[in-house]
Amino acid sequence: MANEKVDVVIVGAGASGSVFASVLAKAGKKVVMLESGPDWQLTDLISSDIWGRRVKPAGPPFLLEGKNPYGYVYQAGWGVGGAALHYFANFPRLMPNDFKVKSTYGKGLDWPIDYADIAPFWDKVADDIGVSGDAKAEEIWRPAGKPYPMPSMKTFPGGDVWKKGFEASGMRLTPAAVGINSTEFKGRPACIYDGWCHVGCPIGALANPLVTYLADARAAGTEVRAHATVSRVLMSADGSKATGVEYYDAKKEKQVQEASVVVLAAWAAQNPRIMLNSAGGKHANGLANSSGLLGKYMLAHFASNVSALFDGDLQPYMGTIAGQYFSYDRYDKNSYKDKGAFGSTFIVAGSAQRYSALGGVANARLDLFGPDLAAFMKRAATGYTRITMFGEEMPSLDNRVELAGDKDEFGMPLGKITHGFNDEAVALFNANFEQGLAIAKATDAKDVWANRGPMPTIHLMGGTIMGKNAGDSVTTSYGQTHEIANLWIAGPGIFPTSGAPNPTYTIFALSLRGAENLAQNFDAVAG
Amino acid sequence: MDDIQRRAFMKGAAIGALAFSVGGTEVMLTPRQAHAQNIPLKTLTADQAATLDAMGETLVPGAKAAGITNFVDQQISIPADEALLEARIMNVRPPFANFYRAALGAIDGASAAKYDGRTFAKLTPAEQHDFVALMRQNKLDNWKGPPAGFAYFLLRTDAVDVVYGTMDGYAHLGVPYQAHIAPKTSW
Numbered sequence: 001m002a003n004e005k006v007d008v009v010i011v012g013a014g015a016s017g018s019v020f021a022s023v024l025a026k027a028g029k030k031v032v033m034l035e036s037g038p039d040w041q042l043t044d045l046i047s048s049d050i051w052g053r054r055v056k057p058a059g060p061p062f063l064l065e066g067k068n069p070y071g072y073v074y075q076a077g078w079g080v081g082g083a084a085l086h087y088f089a090n091f092p093r094l095m096p097n098d099f100k101v102k103s104t105y106g107k108g109l110d111w112p113i114d115y116a117d118i119a120p121f122w123d124k125v126a127d128d129i130g131v132s133g134d135a136k137a138e139e140i141w142r143p144a145g146k147p148y149p150m151p152s153m154k155t156f157p158g159g160d161v162w163k164k165g166f167e168a169s170g171m172r173l174t175p176a177a178v179g180i181n182s183t184e185f186k187g188r189p190a191c192i193y194d195g196w197c198h199v200g201c202p203i204g205a206l207a208n209p210l211v212t213y214l215a216d217a218r219a220a221g222t223e224v225r226a227h228a229t230v231s232r233v234l235m236s237a238d239g240s241k242a243t244g245v246e247y248y249d250a251k252k253e254k255q256v257q258e259a260s261v262v263v264l265a266a267w268a269a270q271n272p273r274i275m276l277n278s279a280g281g282k283h284a285n286g287l288a289n290s291s292g293l294l295g296k297y298m299l300a301h302f303a304s305n306v307s308a309l310f311d312g313d314l315q316p317y318m319g320t321i322a323g324q325y326f327s328y329d330r331y332d333k334n335s336y337k338d339k340g341a342f343g344s345t346f347i348v349a350g351s352a353q354r355y356s357a358l359g360g361v362a363n364a365r366l367d368l369f370g371p372d373l374a375a376f377m378k379r380a381a382t383g384y385t386r387i388t389m390f391g392e393e394m395p396s397l398d399n400r401v402e403l404a405g406d407k408d409e410f411g412m413p414l415g416k417i418t419h420g421f422n423d424e425a426v427a428l429f430n431a432n433f434e435q436g437l438a439i440a441k442a443t444d445a446k447d448v449w450a451n452r453g454p455m456p457t458i459h460l461m462g463g464t465i466m467g468k469n470a471g472d473s474v475t476t477s478y479g480q481t482h483e484i485a486n487l488w489i490a491g492p493g494i495f496p497t498s499g500a501p502n503p504t505y506t507i508f509a510l511s512l513r514g515a516e517n518l519a520q521n522f523d524a525v526a527g
Numbered sequence: 528m529d530d531i532q533r534r535a536f537m538k539g540a541a542i543g544a545l546a547f548s549v550g551g552t553e554v555m556l557t558p559r560q561a562h563a564q565n566i567p568l569k570t571l572t573a574d575q576a577a578t579l580d581a582m583g584e585t586l587v588p589g590a591k592a593a594g595i596t597n598f599v600d601q602q603i604s605i606p607a608d609e610a611l612l613e614a615r616i617m618n619v620r621p622p623f624a625n626f627y628r629a630a631l632g633a634i635d636g637a638s639a640a641k642y643d644g645r646t647f648a649k650l651t652p653a654e655q656h657d658f659v660a661l662m663r664q665n666k667l668d669n670w671k672g673p674p675a676g677f678a679y680f681l682l683r684t685d686a687v688d689v690v691y692g693t694m695d696g697y698a699h700l701g702v703p704y705q706a707h708i709a710p711k712t713s714w
Contacts, residue, residue, distance in 0.1 A: 047706035049692050050611045058608040058615045073616050078608075194705040202707045317702045355700060356692030357684070358616060369586045369659055369683060377691060381700040 002256045006030040009259035011230045014082015016490035016511040017265030018213035023515035025220035032223045037079030039226035045200030049357035052199025055086050063404050067420030070457050081209045089179035089206050090322040091131050092501035093122050101497050108394040109496040112468045113477045121509035129207040130185040133177030141328040150182045158314040158385040159324030159350020168442035173325040179207035195352030197321040231412045232278045239282025242487040248410045260526035265490040268460045272401045273415040288474050288481035295401035297465050299498040300457035304389045306436030307364050308445035313382040316353040324350035341427035343392035346500035389432035392500040393425040459503050461492035479514040545601050558594025569604040575631045581648040585655045587686035595689050613684040633672025640669035
């Protein structure tokens with residue numbers, strides 16, 4: 001079934017798609033968003049780690065292989081709002097040393113742009129959706145920019161107790177920049193520090209798409225179709241232009257949505273899955289893939305958590321999941337060169353704690369069960385806190401998305417993600433545990449330990465990287481594919497390297513930069 | 528709007544308890560209530576239920592009374608995209624019932640091989656503890672199923688869910704739950 005042709009069809013209603021929809025709808029374009037999951041409302045965001053699983057994918061459209069399988073579901077989105085419906089809203093930014101890694105160190109890749117190209121858009125996003133923090137304090141690590149529109153969040157003992165350990169280690173902490181309201185902002189209330197950010201903030205204090213860019217997009221006329229699963233981008237007969245997308249609706253019936261411009265804003269692995277499944281004619285190996293890099297260079301962060309138990313009540317149940325403080329003091333990519341490591345580290349201290357589920361206190365001692373676990377939980381209920389050290393992996397051609405032989409309910413091949421960390425990343429993972437333990441031991445904690453286990457994959461990036469030309473990448477720095485002018489990619493898939501910080505602030509900023517460029521050049525792009 | 532008012536404002540939208548079948552009609556109950564009322568199981572067999580009860584209680588004291596078996600049974604009896612199990616997060620391929628059947632079967636098979644034909648529910652508490660300690664480390668002989676350490680992780684998470692992941696669980700720990708939108712009937 002065909003629908004009326006629109007100016008723009010956007011695949012995915014998460015962080016990046018919402019920005020594109022907002023900018024383009026405000027520019028007068030007719031925009032339709034297709035989202036594979038439900039149309040979540042704020043009232044669906046129940047404060048429960050159990051119920052919070054509802055807003056995440058169910059069942060594998062992706063098969064996971066490799067030395068460090070790409071565990072994506074915890075962080076992926078399913079439904080309107082995408083992963084940003086339940087993200088932590090940590091808003092660190094990349095650093096200047098992230099953009100020319102290949103040129104500087106002879107490893108990884110270069111971005112075709114620099115810090116200064118994105119910086120104005122981080123500032124714009126802050127003004128658009130609200131960021132709390134101390135920008136001036138962060139300038140010990142980064143170039144100056146605009147102040148954040150809100151002051152830093154409140155702190156609690158679970159964060160404050162780490163100051164002594166960092167100071168003893170010669171490291172600095174600043175208040176964390178977060179996409180959460182410390183004061184009322186544009187009619188949205190201030191945070192009440194209940195610690196349920198990660199299952200969705202129903203009061204709108206946290207800047208999820210439902211209360212920010214997606215709300216703006218809808219107000220400007222964007223139509224959002226939920227339960228609409230896109231299987232292919234449709235191409236003109238000569239392969240020069242995208243003409244729309246094929247999707248399956250809530251009744252599992254095939255639909256076609258024609259559009260002048262197609263923006264793929266599904267998540268990092270789903271975009272290449274759709275593009276590979278759209279192969280044909282001039283694009284026999286998948287769309288915009290003459291470089292052979294479509295689906296390649298999948299990236300993830302890893303995290304080294306170090307835990308501490310204190311006497312007394314740290315109020316670990318108070319605050320935000322984002323964390324209270326952060327540090328870039330081990331951001332130099334050669335910070336642990338003597339240990340065989342390479343890559344940046346970004347550190348967060350004092351996240352609010354929940355007690356069950358993947359990130360909960362019970363999993364801080366996965367070795368415990370029975371009465372030992374019960375005793376630990378009693379003690380940890382008020383005395384537990386931790387720091388998280390996010391590490392950077394370098395892009396590798398081996399880390400990739402491909403189509404598998406098995407198919408989903410719509411006949412679309414499943415994706416297969418192969419992923420492994422290299423030796424330098426493993427060394428960084430280990431070095432961060434050592435550093436974290438040194439910090440923890442210098443606090444007043446009674447017990448400290450490293451949460452060692454399999455290296456996790458955290459934050460999902462790459463797969464459709466940006467670059468200078470069709471020979472070295474899939475898209476431009478704006479997300480426009482090199483080979484098909486009216487096919488755009490939005491989101492962290494276009495990151496050629498990951499840095500170490502949480503990516504969503506940069507996703508918003510890059511999407512805003514791309515969307516404004518598309519709006520300014522729309523007629524030429526649409527053709 | 529102050530904090531208390533804001534929480535109360537959101538409470539009207541609360542949903543939460545799970546749908547259990549009683550006498551052909553659906554009632555909304557917490558797993559603890561379902562266990563206390565001996566609600567019939569839909570998918571798990573009596574033997575599988577006994578194993579899950581015993582395993583849950585060994586992993587997290589209180590899990591049996593908190594309704595781990597009713598919770599899992601109800602969750603594997605509904606469409607996967609409605610399920611609230613950690614299996615969903617760990618990329619287990621639906622239907623999730625297959626994982627639980629395989630894991631519980633592996634537990635009883637390994638138990639019987641190690642302890643003269645006795646299934647896990649028939650072991651002494653000390654034997655159950657020793658068995659789980661080996662299971663966690665993938666060190667059980669005659670284990671035939673999903674990796675033992677992974678089964679330990681998921682079943683432990685289910686047990687933690689029903690014991691600590693609820694409003695009652697937070698109250699037991701002495702910490703405030705502070706819901707924006709409260710799960711109904713403490714769930």
